[in-house]
Amino acid sequence: MEIFGLTAREISEKVRKKEISPKEVVSAFLERVEEIEPKVRAFISITPELAMETAKQIEEHLMKGEDIGLLAGVPIAIKDNICTKGIRTTCASRILENFVPPYDATVVKLLKEAGAIIVGKTNMDEFAMGSSTENSAFFPTHNPYDLDRVPGGSSGGSAAAVSAREAPLALGSDTGGSIRQPASFCGIVGFKPTYGRVSRYGLVAFASSLDQIGPLTANVGDCILLFSIIAQYDPLDSTSAPLPTPPLEEMLVPEAKGLKIGLVQELFGEGIEEEVKEKVLEAVKYLEEKGAIVEWVSLPHLSYALPCYYIIAPSEASSNLARYDGVKYGLRVEADGIIPMYMETRDKGFGPEVKRRIMLGTYALSAGYYDAYYLKALKVRTLIKRDFDKAFEKFDILISPTSPIPPFKIGEKIDDPLKMYMADICTIPINLAALPAISLPAGLDSQGLPVGLQMIGKPFEEVVLLKTAFAYEEANPLLPLKPPI
Ligand code: GLN
Numbered sequence: 001m002e003i004f005g006l007t008a009r010e011i012s013e014k015v016r017k018k019e020i021s022p023k024e025v026v027s028a029f030l031e032r033v034e035e036i037e038p039k040v041r042a043f044i045s046i047t048p049e050l051a052m053e054t055a056k057q058i059e060e061h062l063m064k065g066e067d068i069g070l071l072a073g074v075p076i077a078i079k080d081n082i083c084t085k086g087i088r089t090t091c092a093s094r095i096l097e098n099f100v101p102p103y104d105a106t107v108v109k110l111l112k113e114a115g116a117i118i119v120g121k122t123n124m125d126e127f128a129m130g131s132s133t134e135n136s137a138f139f140p141t142h143n144p145y146d147l148d149r150v151p152g153g154s155s156g157g158s159a160a161a162v163s164a165r166e167a168p169l170a171l172g173s174d175t176g177g178s179i180r181q182p183a184s185f186c187g188i189v190g191f192k193p194t195y196g197r198v199s200r201y202g203l204v205a206f207a208s209s210l211d212q213i214g215p216l217t218a219n220v221g222d223c224i225l226l227f228s229i230i231a232q233y234d235p236l237d238s239t240s241a242p243l244p245t246p247p248l249e250e251m252l253v254p255e256a257k258g259l260k261i262g263l264v265q266e267l268f269g270e271g272i273e274e275e276v277k278e279k280v281l282e283a284v285k286y287l288e289e290k291g292a293i294v295e296w297v298s299l300p301h302l303s304y305a306l307p308c309y310y311i312i313a314p315s316e317a318s319s320n321l322a323r324y325d326g327v328k329y330g331l332r333v334e335a336d337g338i339i340p341m342y343m344e345t346r347d348k349g350f351g352p353e354v355k356r357r358i359m360l361g362t363y364a365l366s367a368g369y370y371d372a373y374y375l376k377a378l379k380v381r382t383l384i385k386r387d388f389d390k391a392f393e394k395f396d397i398l399i400s401p402t403s404p405i406p407p408f409k410i411g412e413k414i415d416d417p418l419k420m421y422m423a424d425i426c427t428i429p430i431n432l433a434a435l436p437a438i439s440l441p442a443g444l445d446s447q448g449l450p451v452g453l454q455m456i457g458k459p460f461e462e463v464v465l466l467k468t469a470f471a472y473e474e475a476n477p478l479l480p481l482k483p484p485i
Contacts, residue, residue: 105202184452
């Protein structure tokens with residue numbers, strides 16, 4: 001077996017047993033990156049020297065018999081909106097094109113302590129706004145299953161990198177689906193933990209009440225491993241939940257027996273492609289095989305989730321992005337006076353989708369409109385949350401498709417924002433309700449394109465969710481999917 005074909009858990013075990021060295025691992029993945037990147041373009045920055053240097057250090061620790069963390073020697077790709085000390089962090093935006101953070105995000109610090117090796121920073125939609133990675137200011141990323149198609153977004157680079165095994169692990173961020181939807185499009189596993197489970201310290205803010213960092217991996221076991229490293233209470237994030245980290249051994253037990261699973265009626269209805277529904281319902285049978293009891297459930301307010309999100313997310317974004325003014329961070333375009341300097345900087349620094357969100361959000365928050373838009377959206381958000389609470393009185397897990405459609409062609413939706421926004425119709429309600437949810441491959445459609453299944457859990461009950469996901473993967477003979485290239 002080629003090194004790049006190994007799972008993260010296998011790599012970590014082989015490194016520990018000294019069957020392979022961290023340097024060998026890194027070299028193998030860097031070679032793979034060199035081979036794949038011209039076609040896929042998953043990375044904005046690749047950091048080979050740094051990766052080799054870290055591998056060398058881990059090797060020295062290993063030889064001295066010192067404790068080398070659970071991810072020792074395992075390469076990881078990091079979405080380019082997560083701060084990495086000394087490594088450029090662009091958010092795929094001109095405005096941060098040359099921004100080098102002076103500190104590490106908490107998740108990056110935890111990864112380094114666990115011995116993971118950062119191989120690069122991945123492409124994304126600018127400031128995580130989008131569903132296709134076409135909103136990157138630099139270049140689009142290509143789906144490894146079909147290079148003419150998008151990898152999804154906004155964590156499209158992370159998803160494509162793992163799908164093509166340029167790295168066994170990646171981190172993404174999910175505000176309305178940005179981990180799960182690209183995972184679905186690229187045939188891998190993508191997990192958004194409960195809001196507050198993983199620290200957001202050092203994640204460049206998009207919509208602060210929705211943003212959450214999470215793993216993108218080729219299989220459920222690796223997802224569990226990575227989650228166990230990053231799910232730590234962090235006093236540096238005031239929304240971080242002061243809860244103990246779920247024990248790794250407890251999560252690594254596949255189990256679905258006796259679980260009550262609800263299929264969300266509204267997310268199998270209008271707007272969901274027939275073949276997607278079929279694939280997801282076929283996949284659910286594997287859970288029944290494992291002893292789960294499956295029934296339909298209705299969440300009537302879900303039809304308001306998309307409009308609700310597109311008030312809340314742009315409102316928070318307009319406030320968060322006010323800091324990019326040519327003074328404090330990144331790009332500055334000189335002009336005659338301070339106001340013209342602000343205007344020129346923001347005009348040249350932001351792309352069209354980011355500008356659209358800033359305008360929508362500023363309007364929704366402005367005096368006289370706040371009550372009609374933002375406050376109303378918050379009330380609708382509560383109704384959606386209550387629908388979930390009610391469903392979880394009866395069910396342990398809820399299931400829907402991850403995306404209503406399979407991966408679409410590059411260029412197909414870029415001129416129609418509303419069509420693009422529809423790509424997140426199944427994932428957005430979960431962020432509004434602050435719940436954990438995981439996307440798992442449900443198989444390939446008749447065109448050979450991946451279809452994803454979304455499992456939604458109760459708040460902070462990631463253990464149940466991940467065990468169920470593990471049981472599903474074990475029962476489905478197609479999984480984990482092989483790298484498409
Ligand atoms: N596609 C959604 C948006 O454009 C979600 C993005 C995300 O989760 N970051 O806002």
